[in-house]
Amino acid sequence: MVTVEDLKLLPEQPGVYLMKNRDGKIIYVGKAISLKSRVRSYFQAARNLSPRIQLMVSQIEKIEFIVAASEYEALVLECNLIKEERPKYNIRLRDDKQYPWVKVAWQQAYPEIYLTRSLKRDGSKYYGPYTNGAAIRETLKLLRQIFPLRSCRRDLEHERIARPCLNFHIKRCLAPCNGGISKVDYREMIQQICLFLEGRQTELREQLQVEMQVAATNFEYERAAQLRDRLRDIEKIMEKQKVVSATEEDLDILGIAQDERGSVVQVFQVRQGKLIGREYFLVNEGNETASGEILEAFLMQYYDQAAFIPGEILLPTELTSMETMAQWLSGQKGSTAHLKQPQRGEKVQLIKMAVENAQILLKQERTREDQEAELVQESLTSLQQELKLPKLPLRIEGFDISNTQGQEAVASMVVFEGGKPNGSEYRRFKIRTVIGPNDFAMMQEALRRRFNKGLAERAESEMEQGKFAKFPDLLLIDGGKGQLSSALAVLTELGLSEIPVIGLAKQEEEIYLPERDEALILERRSSALRLLQRVRDEAHRFAITYHKSLRDKNTVKSVLDDLKGIGPKRKQLLLKHFGSVKKIRAATIEDFLQLPGINEKMAQRIKEQLDDLR
Numbered sequence: 001m002v003t004v005e006d007l008k009l010l011p012e013q014p015g016v017y018l019m020k021n022r023d024g025k026i027i028y029v030g031k032a033i034s035l036k037s038r039v040r041s042y043f044q045a046a047r048n049l050s051p052r053i054q055l056m057v058s059q060i061e062k063i064e065f066i067v068a069a070s071e072y073e074a075l076v077l078e079c080n081l082i083k084e085e086r087p088k089y090n091i092r093l094r095d096d097k098q099y100p101w102v103k104v105a106w107q108q109a110y111p112e113i114y115l116t117r118s119l120k121r122d123g124s125k126y127y128g129p130y131t132n133g134a135a136i137r138e139t140l141k142l143l144r145q146i147f148p149l150r151s152c153r154r155d156l157e158h159e160r161i162a163r164p165c166l167n168f169h170i171k172r173c174l175a176p177c178n179g180g181i182s183k184v185d186y187r188e189m190i191q192q193i194c195l196f197l198e199g200r201q202t203e204l205r206e207q208l209q210v211e212m213q214v215a216a217t218n219f220e221y222e223r224a225a226q227l228r229d230r231l232r233d234i235e236k237i238m239e240k241q242k243v244v245s246a247t248e249e250d251l252d253i254l255g256i257a258q259d260e261r262g263s264v265v266q267v268f269q270v271r272q273g274k275l276i277g278r279e280y281f282l283v284n285e286g287n288e289t290a291s292g293e294i295l296e297a298f299l300m301q302y303y304d305q306a307a308f309i310p311g312e313i314l315l316p317t318e319l320t321s322m323e324t325m326a327q328w329l330s331g332q333k334g335s336t337a338h339l340k341q342p343q344r345g346e347k348v349q350l351i352k353m354a355v356e357n358a359q360i361l362l363k364q365e366r367t368r369e370d371q372e373a374e375l376v377q378e379s380l381t382s383l384q385q386e387l388k389l390p391k392l393p394l395r396i397e398g399f400d401i402s403n404t405q406g407q408e409a410v411a412s413m414v415v416f417e418g419g420k421p422n423g424s425e426y427r428r429f430k431i432r433t434v435i436g437p438n439d440f441a442m443m444q445e446a447l448r449r450r451f452n453k454g455l456a457e458r459a460e461s462e463m464e465q466g467k468f469a470k471f472p473d474l475l476l477i478d479g480g481k482g483q484l485s486s487a488l489a490v491l492t493e494l495g496l497s498e499i500p501v502i503g504l505a506k507q508e509e510e511i512y513l514p515e516r517d518e519a520l521i522l523e524r525r526s527s528a529l530r531l532l533q534r535v536r537d538e539a540h541r542f543a544i545t546y547h548k549s550l551r552d553k554n555t556v557k558s559v560l561d562d563l564k565g566i567g568p569k570r571k572q573l574l575l576k577h578f579g580s581v582k583k584i585r586a587a588t589i590e591d592f593l594q595l596p597g598i599n600e601k602m603a604q605r606i607k608e609q610l611d612d613l614r
Contacts (some may be wrong), residue, residue, distance in 0.1 A: 091297035099129030199271030250310035257355025268356035376419035395472035398539035402547035411446030412543035
């Protein structure tokens with residue numbers, strides 16, 4: 001517990017403070033000009049603190065700090081720690097990991113461009129995040145019509161194809177797989193696409209005009225015609241974009257709307273005076289938190305990964321760390337970036353437009369949430385009535401088994417709370433004690449381990465704290481009578497027979513209940529059945545994903561283990577360099593010679609053995 005003496009020991013210097021709970025987990029990271037003043041402000045009368053901060057303070061067991069040379073250095077450190085630790089009480093974009101990004105894989109010889117929801121530090125460039133997945137998919141589809149991008153996922157660094165695919169023949173691809181275009185020319189085309197994604201269409205148009213003129217001068221009339229068509233398509237897009245600024249400048253304009261349930265941050269992207277896009281983001285913190293605090297947290301998350309940061313960002317309110325935040329943005333951009341709260345002129349009107357849009361979006365979001373909550377309540381109530389459950393099934397746990405003839409056997413546990421999946425509560429089990437294909441015994445092992453851990457955690461604490469301490473209002477087993485009987489036996493053995501349990505068989509969507517001979521069949525359109533199907537399907541997806549990952553790892557291991565005369569270090573080197581068995585198989589002797597410690601004789605031996613193992 002934090003004491004007055006602990007607070008007295010805090011330094012007056014700038015730095016970062018880390019709030020930890022009783023388990024030693026970081027629950028909040030903050031920065032301060034004066035660590036002592038800032039941290040002490042949390043331990044004042046509760047009435048002066050927001051509900052979120054009150055709850056956080058009640059869980060603080062220990063405070064650690066890192067002294068920094070300046071407020072800017074503290075901001076950079078805070079940003080890195082929040083990204084690494086994802087503390088529970090820091091302001092975060094809602095479901096920020098789920099937003100799609102456009103990935104440009106620059107580390108590849110012929111870079112791929114595709115949507116992803118996973119950010120990796122692998123040399124790629126990411127554009128986004130985008131809140132409208134459908135819209136960005138349409139944008140990528142349009143780009144593929146304008147630019148002849150490859151759509152395959154081949155490793156063109158090591159693979160060469162004898163004949164190009166149909167896309168080449170219908171002029172939708174330049175056949176880099178077949179040497180149809182050089183690396184330099186292909187990467188130049190990718191760079192033009194990046195200009196488009198950054199909203200720099202005027203610059204792109206000028207580049208295409210120069211290329212077209214050069215091609216025509218060199219009597220390359222077919223290429224000149226292709227560039228002319230590409231230029232015409234880009235100009236059509238530019239005509240549709242709305243001019244919002246008399247000056248051709250790059251701006252991001254932020255607006256915010258708040259209520260007691262959360263906030264919406266609206267971002268208008270203006271490039272060269274034209275509105276090229278707009279995105280909005282949901283934040284869980286509402287009007288109990290100052291709008292400036294929310295915007296500061298938003299700026300750090302949104303621009304931390306941004307491929308393009310404009311020279312000026314307009315805000316509807318002043319930030320407490322305006323200059324420091326502008327300094328951080330300039331560091332991210334690599335040149336000067338300004339943060340401004342305009343007081344007059346057309347930029348005030350732009351801010352007003354962003355705020356009004358944020359308010360409309362917030363209202364729409366609340367309407368959607370209320371409708372969704374009504375449907376969920378209807379599903380849960382219907383499920384309680386159909387299954388005659390003692391209480392509303394607010395927590396449903398779904399279990400499934402996945403294996404291949406008993407090999408790499410795993411079980412999954414998914415959790416739905418309030419009718420929605422809660423991924424942080426998901427668990428998976430690698431089956432340890434069952435030999436051979438025995439799904440019933442595997443299910444029993446998984447359930448026994450899950451509930452034994454839960455009982456142990458409950459014995460340690462009366463507050464049901466821990467990964468397994470919460471027990472379900474309904475336990476759903478993927479399967480029929482046999483699987484249900486297996487589950488019942490474990491619950492009875494552990495003294496938990498009061499937990500309602502059902503089996504859901506996929507073929508006819510039959511629901512099996514204890515002490516009932518015949519299966520329960522619900523109408524296909526029943527909201528209760530749809531909820532059960534979602535839980536069952538999610539358990540199946542989670543189990544099979546884990547099973548496949550284990551199977552793939554073992555496949556890699558077994559193939560490399562079959563290479564004679566190649567030691568563990570070189571096997572590890574091969575896998576690290578090429579990334580997969582498929583790429584190792586596709587490698588040439590020349591590729592192997594690029595690795596340290598592999599001579600021509602050894603490269604020949606590896607290639608021959610891999611060919612024999614096909």
